[in-house]
Amino acid sequence: MRLAGKVALVTGAASGIGRAISRLFAQEGAAVVAADVKASEGEELIKEIERGGGRATFILADVSREDDVKGIIARAKESFGRLDIVVNNAGIGGPGYTWEQVIAVNLSGVYYGCLHALPLLREQGGGVIINISSIAGLTGARIPQVVGGYGHAYIAAKHGVIGLTRQFALDGAPEVRVNAICPGWVETPLTRLVWETPPLRDWVIQTTPLGRFARPEEIAKGALFLASDDSSFMTGAILVLDGGWTAY
Ligand SMILES: NC(=O)c1ccc[n+]([C@@H]2O[C@H](COP(=O)([O-])OP(=O)(O)OC[C@H]3O[C@@H](n4cnc5c(N)ncnc54)[C@H](O)[C@@H]3O)[C@@H](O)[C@H]2O)c1
Numbered sequence: 001m002r003l004a005g006k007v008a009l010v011t012g013a014a015s016g017i018g019r020a021i022s023r024l025f026a027q028e029g030a031a032v033v034a035a036d037v038k039a040s041e042g043e044e045l046i047k048e049i050e051r052g053g054g055r056a057t058f059i060l061a062d063v064s065r066e067d068d069v070k071g072i073i074a075r076a077k078e079s080f081g082r083l084d085i086v087v088n089n090a091g092i093g094g095p096g097y098t099w100e101q102v103i104a105v106n107l108s109g110v111y112y113g114c115l116h117a118l119p120l121l122r123e124q125g126g127g128v129i130i131n132i133s134s135i136a137g138l139t140g141a142r143i144p145q146v147v148g149g150y151g152h153a154y155i156a157a158k159h160g161v162i163g164l165t166r167q168f169a170l171d172g173a174p175e176v177r178v179n180a181i182c183p184g185w186v187e188t189p190l191t192r193l194v195w196e197t198p199p200l201r202d203w204v205i206q207t208t209p210l211g212r213f214a215r216p217e218e219i220a221k222g223a224l225f226l227a228s229d230d231s232s233f234m235t236g237a238i239l240v241l242d243g244g245w246t247a248y
Helices: 014-026 039-051 066-080 099-122 152-172 189-195 198-207 215-226
Strands: 005-011 031-036 053-062 085-088 126-131 176-183 236-240
Touching: 005 014, 005 066, 005 099, 005 215, 014 031, 014 039, 014 053, 014 085, 014 215, 031 039, 039 053, 053 066, 066 099, 085 099, 085 215, 099 126, 099 152, 099 176, 126 152, 126 215, 152 176, 176 215, 189 198, 215 236
Parallel strands: 005 031, 005 085, 031 053, 085 126, 126 176, 176 236
Antiparallel strands: none
């Protein structure tokens, strides 16, 4: 119960990494405020957490809208009386999205989350912000037969998340710690096109030194470390969970 008595807001909580973080944080004693644009999957997550004896509530919100982000931060405090942990995880990617859409969700969404959570966390005397960046925040990529690697907007947004993490860490210190996670390839709906297409799947396995995709639960464990007092002297830092992808 490493998060007993804490209240955690997780954006993009209905699926993949955000869902795994929400589940693990609830198991570790946090009350979870789960925000997403997918209502039915979000409500299903709440039922699952409650069945396991945890506390959680779902809020329908689009992180690319600043008022929605202000709203979820205020509702988190109203629902459970305080807010201790904010995980800016919501993200989109892959073909079919415009530059503007990807920047709005993956970069502006993180900015709004940091901007509006920080004063509340500081007012309470402390807290933690975790931003989900990516290996796409550290390097470009040459993906076979895919011009533009992860996508220019995705690369720009994820690099931007690292910059925001460093600046908000300075703004928040010493009360609020702000760190980022850079996952490598994780098997979630976001990467379905890659793990369902044999040549792309094989390429990920061959180029990841640990030889496989990560499970969302493995990224959630990194988030738990950053959310808990185990990382009490860590801020402005980047936790790379990529199976060795960026080692060469
Ligand atoms: N899967 C990977 O390999 C991988 C690797 C590195 C980083 N990431 C990052 O991890 C985060 C989670 O990705 P995932 O793989 O779990 O994807 P996912 O598609 O499984 O989940 C993303 C969730 O975000 C929600 N979402 C999308 N736009 C939103 C918005 N505007 N407002 C609120 N919620 C919104 C979706 O509805 C979905 O539930 C993203 O930021 C992604 O860029 C993923």
